[in-house]
Amino acid sequence: MGQDAAEKMREVVDGVYRSDSRRVLATLIRLLGDFDLAEEAMHDAFAAAVEQWRREGVPKNPAAWLISTGRFKAIDGMRRRARFDASLGEIARSLEAAASDTSGWENESVEDDRLRLIFTCSHPALPPDARIALTLREVCGLTTEEIARAFLTAPPTVAQRIVRAKRKIKDAGIPYQVPSQRDLPDRLDAVLRVIYLVFNEGYSASSGSSLTRHDLSGEAIRLGRLLIELLPEPEAMGLLALMLIQESRRAARASPEGDLILLDNQDRSLWNRDQIAEGTALVERALSSRRFGPYTLQAAIAAVHAEAPTAAATDWAQIVGLYDVLLRVEPSPVIELNRAVAVAMRDGPSAGLPLIDALLASGELEEYHLAHSARADLCRRLGRTAEARASYERALALTQQAPERRFLQRRLEELPD
Structure with missing residues (x-):
């Protein structure tokens, strides 16, 4: 030859x-x-x-x-x-x-083996960072260097996490199997969390010069598709729906220079309507099962945003109602913050500000930059310039991502003296 x-x-x-x-x-x-x-x-x-x-x-x-x-x-x-x-x-x-x-x-079924692999790599006995690294390495086939680059971590650190995770699986006798129906809800949640953490890092990078990392969000969506192909559970559908609808806005979320564009100011003609249609259909399937959870509810909120032809036409009353349900299903200070912002959009900044102040006073979100930037925005809209400035400065001090830092800096410069 x-x-x-x-x-x-x-x-x-x-x-x-x-x-x-x-x-x-x-x-x-x-x-x-x-x-x-x-x-x-x-x-x-x-x-x-x-x-x-x-x-x-x-x-x-x-x-x-x-x-x-x-x-x-x-x-x-x-x-x-x-x-x-x-x-x-x-x-x-x-x-x-x-x-x-x-x-x-x-x-x-070879596909059963892929499902076993996903559950093994996402086992709750492994540390969260090890679950992510092992899943990306073994299920997705990313190299150690690619994983390290995506999460701004040194390759030897990622390699050590993977080695320790494999040793833990072997020493602890973690079974290479799909969990039983009795154990499936808890174990499925661990898998979904790993996929969502990967997606979040790709959708809104925690630090660095880029707002997003398409390779990571793309891998998460690929994992989500594989999961519902192998295990069509409602919450797996809900997570895929959430990722697709959020990903549909990628092209509109940043300017050609890489600067952040808020949802209200995005050019909605740039949104990917195929992804929105697919995500919305998945949301409806998950909701109709009556066995949905927090990912499906978050996807439903994202779908309400996606269906609005303009920012002004957003159904904020429906969004607040969905956040009320979500808080009952999964209480969280971040969800409370998102609900407070939705209340401010529905009823005005004076209605949302006390809710955010109460959250910050509790101390749970004191180190969360988005809580301070949300408070700054409501103070700005109310003409409380000094408070807005202080909150923007606090948010800026907590932010590691370059596009968000530029956005907050512009907001500060736009405030009247």
Whole structure:
């Protein structure tokens, strides 16, 4: 086979890697019982594919070929290393015995393995930052460097989190399985939280020079789609709906120079109507189930904003009502803050300001820059310039994101002396 043909085959294998590597890895983790061993076996299988497919042609089921090859590569590797560690020989014999009957694993749904992987990476026994790093690494296939860059963290720190998470899964005997119906609500919530944390960092970066990080929000939406494909629970639909509707505004949220544009001032013709339509349909499905939760309610609020042709036409009464329900489902000072802003939009700044002042007085939001910027805005609208200035300055001191800092600085400069 000539050089051109070899390059074409490598492109074919690369394409299979992009489309199927996460599925292959998920099944190898189940079959081999070890993250690192499975990852090594997967890469060995893809390396073998470049040579064997070039000679024998691409198999009818590339993923099954890769799983089988990876498994036997792992067994062979254990046999070789058994000379130095007798326990590996026993493991190799056990895996080889199981491998003699392929019908069991070939008939199991590979998609079930992906769902198992999501739940394992998001297990509540792991620290939140480790859940995020492990999910992005193993489920999404991001490199350690990509994860570190996205979260402005040093690559060695991310690598350590992933190593510790894998060790915890092994040492604690965390099962590689989808939880039972009894345990599903609590475990599903942990999965949804991981996906939402990834999305939030992409939708509104916590620090840095960019307002958003499309790669992260895109990965979160991809995870959300995969989750409802494998497990169509109402709250999973609600979370995907919320992410789609929020993501629909991306093009309108910043100026060409990268400056922040508030919702009221956005050019709504730039909103992605396909994402809004898909998200709204998902909200309706989730609400109709009568088994919805906080993500569905937040998506319903986002849908009310999305349906308004202009900022002035927003149904603030409906939004306040939805926040009332959301607070009963999931009490939170941040949700109370959002409700106070909605009340101010419905009834005027003098109605919302006491609610925000009470929240700040409780101390729970003292370090939350959006609480101070919301208070500053209401004071500005009421003509209480000195208070507005103090609150804008406090918000500015707490903000790490460059576009938000520029926005707050402009607000300060616009205040009358």
